Amino acid sequence: QVPLVESGGGLVQPGGSLRLSCAASGFTFSIYSMSWYRQYPGKEREMVATITRGGDTTNYADSVKGRFTISRDNDKKTVFLQMNNLKPDDTAVYYCNARYYINTYWGQGTQVTVSS
Numbered sequence: 742q743v744p745l746v747e748s749g750g751g752l753v754q755p756g757g758s759l760r761l762s763c764a765a766s767g768f769t770f771s772i773y774s775m776s777w778y779r780q781y782p783g784k785e786r787e788m789v790a791t792i793t794r795g796g797d798t799t800n801y802a803d804s805v806k807g808r809f810t811i812s813r814d815n816d817k818k819t820v821f822l823q824m825n826n827l828k829p830d831d832t833a834v835y836y837c838n839a840r841y842y843i844n845t846y847w848g849q850g851t852q853v854t855v856s857s
Contacts, residue, residue: 742767743849745837750851753827757855761822763837763848770818773841777811777822779833780850786836790822804830827855 749761790811837848
């Protein structure tokens with residue numbers, strides 16, 4: 742059983758929008774903080790957005806502030822990333838991450854490509 746499964750990636754034109762989803766299973770989702778990371782080819786993963794277990798606090802990388810919104814539904818064990826006004830520099834593989842102290846899970850990643 743894969744603990745995190747991302748979906749919603751794809752090809753979009755500059756200025757467009759995408760909504761990523763990450764479905765969790767096999768662990769107590771509601772106690773984990775959740776994050777989205779992205780990775781460019783040959784680079785390390787970088788944090789894009791984080792949300793606390795209750796959803797009351799969020800943090801964003803400076804490069805996506807005002808354009809991306811992270812949210813979660815603890816009943817559905819799902820975290821979302823709404824991405825608006827996408828730019829070519831947002832092209833990357835996006836990963837979902839769950840963290841509770843030293844316990845962490847990663848998804849398999851979903852490709853987002855922003856191109857005309």
